[in-house]
Amino acid sequence: MEKKWWQKAVVYQVYPRSFQDTDGDGIGDLAGVIQRLPYIKKLGVDVIWLNPIYKSPDCDNGYDISDYRAIQPRFGTMAIFDELLTKAHELGLKIVMDLVVNHTSDQHQWFQESKKSRDNPYRDFYIWRPGDSQKKPNNWGSYFGGSTWDFDEATKEYYLHLFAKGQPDLNWENPQMREQIWKMMRFWLDKGIDGFRMDVINLISKPEGLPDAPNPEQALYGNVEPVVADGPKVNQYLREMNQQVLSHYDVLTVGEMPSVTPEDAAQYTNLDGSELSMAFEFDHVTLAMNPDPRLGKWNDAPVSLVALKKTLSKWQLALAGKGWNSLYWNNHDRARAVSRFGNDTPKYRERSAKMLALTLHLLQGTPYIYQGEELGMTNAHFTSLDQYQDIESIEAYHQLVDRAQIVDGPTMLRYLATEGRDNARTPMQWDQSSHSGFTEGQPWLPVNPNYQEINAAQEVQDPDSVFAFYQKLIQFRHEKEIIVYGDYQAVDLDDSQAFVYRRTYQGQTLIVLSNFTAQTLTRDYQLPADKELLISNYADDQGPTLRPYEAKAYLY
Structure with missing residues (x-):
């Protein structure tokens, strides 16, 4: 395959509202991102993806855009954005913007x-x-x-409006509308940004005639995805976007694509570069769906490791030599990784955060780190509805508890504490000072009380921290081509306790072993005596023994 810069890159996602506030209004801003650029550079990543910073009435935290060419005043000004772009580039960091063109704000x-x-x-x-x-x-x-x-x-x-009523869907059948989108994209690319993350981009082509959804029992709370995802003209629109805009710039593009199949993703991310660089699939983050179809994602069931392994393996194999994977555990719409896939108790949080990092970052694809993930930040564990700000969580509670009475309040609060989007949106935990160093004012969303134990100031100084572990993984991706380009082979997919896989490239083999449990396991794969322990989240190596949440990788 032709080697692209973004295949070796690691992306750091910044949710500006919760990253760093500099003016005391309790909401993060662009000056705060500038202030923290040295921290992001120290982590070692290549790209910053900024969640929407455009003018918006904020019915959905900026995903309802009222002016694509203006900065949200509470985040700053265009001059401050230009300064951010310049300073990031001076540090060798690229900037990717959010592109939200399935819908606009009703104030647009x-x-x-x-x-x-x-x-x-x-x-x-x-x-x-x-x-x-x-x-x-x-x-x-x-x-x-x-x-x-x-x-x-x-x-x-x-x-x-597929989302809130303040987010009317654009009509992509209209060529005049599409031309306005192309002009807007060129405006940002000509400024020097380095790409786009495209919000729900595979929903832009609606089916002809807008037929009823086949599952009317779910109409109460979201039955639309199977009807609108990967519509008849998505590839046509993305190819046009590529021809008219993207192909004229050397950029990273990633499409957020609910319900996308590996077969469709191979077309969207094809290696001839005629559409997008990569896609965000949802399969591995939606494994624990509620058995009651009316409740959709709302549940608190643990994720099956066998299902997780089979899903990630399916995507690794399906796109090999055809397209390109994005690798992520969490983002601004998903619960914290260590709480959802690991163990966020004080005893195991650090170990399991490192285990998840190693498991993901040694797969083939471009890894995405969501702010605070590199510290092992956890879910907020909110216990009352008034602690939430997220429109999705609040609406779901009222719809499913108050109006439809499908589930009781305490149960729904458990579901929100497991899956609610505000778990990812609590302010970044910088230090032990008031409000974790995020703001001198009242934060827009409560800071997780565990910031005294989990914060950047402590971890940056600690060579054994989760932060330091992420630094090593990022460095290995930059240095070792087997991690970027190696073939993938799963080992024992039916093992319900350990995730083991091999990568092979130019005569070398990398084997990754991760224990997803709090038990001690034995897994003997008869590895050669001259193997090199590349990285581990324990200080010593006990060979076939895998201690609780132990993860390690050998090269031979």
Whole structure:
């Protein structure tokens, strides 16, 4: 394959609202990202992915954009963004922006025009359908609860919103709308940014005729994904985007793609470079779905290791030589990795955080680290609804507990504490000072109380910290081509306690062994005597013995 810079890169995701506040309003800002660039550089990553920083009324924390070419005032100004871009580049760090073009805010000028009349030039920038105030165009249920359709009294039609009603979906069938998107993308790329992470990009092509979803019992809380994911023209639109915009720049592009299959992802990320660099798949982070289909992702069941291994292995093999994987455990929409896949008790948190890091970073693909993951930050373990800010969590609680009465309040709070998005959004834990050094004001979301034990100031100084372990893994990816390009082979997929796999490249073999349990295991794979212990999360090596949450990699 042709070697690309982003195959060897490691990406660090910054959720600006929760990263670093510099003006005391309790909300992180771009000046805070500038302040912490040396920390990100010290970690050793290559790329920063910024969650949306555009002007927005914030009905969904910036994923409802009202002006694609303006900075959200609470984050700063365009001059501060330009300074961030310059300083990042001076440190050898690239900047990737979030691209949110499945929908806009209902405050965007396009939608404000679109609402004025049925013959407005911007009407077809969005998806409008006839109906009356009683009969909706179809049975689609929104990701955030309730119908995907909202009735507009002025023009007596419904507009489509797969997410919140303040996030109307764009009409990608309209070439004039697409041209406006291309112009906006060129605006940022001409500034010098280094790529885009594309929000729910495989939802942009809606099925012809907008047919009913096959599972009406889930309409209450999100049945729309099977109907709209990977629609008939997604590849066409992405190829056009590539031809018109992306191919003229040397950039990293990653598409967030709910429900994407490996076969579709191989097309989206094909090695001829005609669409995207890589995709975010959801298979491994949605394994523990609730058996009650009306509850979707809301549950607190543990993740099956066998299912996790089979899923990750499926993606490793399916894209080998065809496309490119993205590797991640968590992000701003997912619970903290060590709480969901590891063990976040004080006894095992550090060990299991390192184990998860090693397991993921030695796979083939581009790894993504979500802010605080490199410290082993945990879920917030909130216990009451008033501690949450996330629209998805709050709406789900009201929909499933108050309105539909499918689940009781204490159970739903357990589910939110396991899967709620605010678990990832609590402020970054910098030090032991007030509010963990995130702000001198009142933080927009409570700081996790464990910041006294888990914080950057302590870990940066500790050669045995989770942070130091991530530094080593990143360095190995930069130095050892077997990690970037090696073939993948799973070992004993039905082992429910250990995850073991091999990578092979140019006569070398790397074997990775990870114990996902608190028990001591024995796993003897008859490794050669001249093997080199590349990295381990224990200070000594006991060969075939795998202690609780032990992870290690040998090279031979």
